[in-house]
Amino acid sequence: MLPLPTPDAVPRVWIGNESRVSTHYDVSSNVAVVVAGRRRFCLFPPEQGPNLYVGPLDVTIAGQPVSLIDLEAPDLERYPRFAEARAQMQVTVLEPGDAIFIPSMWWHDVKALGRFNVLVNYWWGQAGAASPFPALIHAILAIRDLPEGERSAVRGWFDQYVFGDAAQDAAAHLPDAMRGVLGSPSPERTDAIRGYLARTLERL
The missing domain is CATH 2.60.120.10 (Jelly Rolls)
Known part of the structure; x- marks a missing residue:
């Protein structure tokens, strides 16, 4: 079996x-x-x-x-x-x-x-989870064609908040109630992120 x-x-x-x-x-x-x-x-x-x-x-x-x-x-x-x-x-x-x-x-x-x-x-492994693929497509729109200096700054953001070894602790200096989208995974955080993205994309 x-x-x-x-x-x-x-x-x-x-x-x-x-x-x-x-x-x-x-x-x-x-x-x-x-x-x-x-x-x-x-x-x-x-x-x-x-x-x-x-x-x-x-x-x-x-x-x-x-x-x-x-x-x-x-x-x-x-x-x-x-x-x-x-x-x-x-x-x-x-x-x-x-x-x-x-x-x-x-x-x-x-x-x-x-x-x-x-x-x-x-x-x-992806039931109920967000695929990273739409994030890639949005990054092409929002990041890829920026001037190199700006792209370098954004690369720093991604290292700090996504890819770096300490990314999951990037908001450790904030009280739990103030961490927002940087908080620990939860249904509430997922809803908050989806709502933020929906509002942002509507303005494009």
Whole structure:
């Protein structure tokens, strides 16, 4: 029996024939189990994104951006950095009863190798949580095209409040009641952040 890490890992069943899902990532962690047929999985660590030549972020087939690389016939003249990604690629073929764990944000390409395939997968870790992807899109609007001095200042904000080792304690000098969106995770904080963002975006 496969023990799942959280009760919010809802199963989904995928039934089909020979098919291919282009290289993409999922924000949620994933366990995929082959029930019938065979499936090939090709995985890349998150830092290989720049070498995968990702297509449009906002015009996609199924919601997630995908790589433009054909893994079976990569055009290294057009996409030379893929050579580095390919050196990091991990490949496995799953038979019925085999399972694979795909960590959050890992790029993966999935190909069904037979005329009839059944896959059961379990995503977890993002139930009720906000995806970071819209934050990236908003950052392109609000930050990417600023003059370098201003972008550097904003980078400092992100280090202080988001990415730095002490980011979760950035408001430690404030009383709990005054921390607002910098407070500890809670439904109340989530509502406050969503309300703030909605009001801000309405003014754009």
